[in-house]
Each structure stands twice: as C-alpha cells, then as structure tokens.
Amino acid sequence: xxxxxxxxxxxxxxxxxxxxxxxxxxxxxxxxxxxxxxxxxxxxxxxxxxxxxxxxxxxxxxxxxxxxxxxxxxxxxx
Ligand SMILES: [Zn+2]
Numbered sequence: 001x002x003x004x005x006x007x008x009x010x011x012x013x014x015x016x017x018x019x020x021x022x023x024x025x026x027x028x029x030x031x032x033x034x035x036x037x038x039x040x041x042x043x044x045x046x047x048x049x050x051x052x053x054x055x056x057x058x059x060x061x062x063x064x065x066x067x068x069x070x071x072x073x074x075x076x077x078x
Pocket of ligand 1: 027028029030031032060061062063064065
C-alpha cells in the first residue's frame, strides 16, 4: 500500500498540513534519530512551502552534520 512515505519528491505538504504527524529525523552519518514536532519547526521556519525543503537545514544534534533524512509519520488522533 502506498502512502506519503513513497515518492518523497511528490510530497508537497507544508508544515501546516502535518498537524497530526511527527517528523522522524535520521542522521545519515551517525544514525542518530529523533522526532521533531511540526509545530516547533513552523515556529522557526514558518509554514510556507513544502516541508521537505527544510530537511537540508536540519542539523544532527549528535554529530553536528547536516546530512539527515526525514519522514512524516502520522500520529493517532486522541
Ligand atoms: Zn549525526
């Protein structure tokens, strides 16, 4: 079954569209991973444009390099 995790180049959602998601960030260098809240990213970067354009700006908090991959995971509504 296909979802937004497939074909990331077709993911044009903005941070405002990810209210019910968390963003999983994985460092390609040291494999450190963390979760970011879209609302926190929106405070820093705004909600204009596709959220994936922010990924190159994200810095690994473990090794300090900007080589990360990220995907939006849908949270259960509670
Ligand atoms: Zn790292």
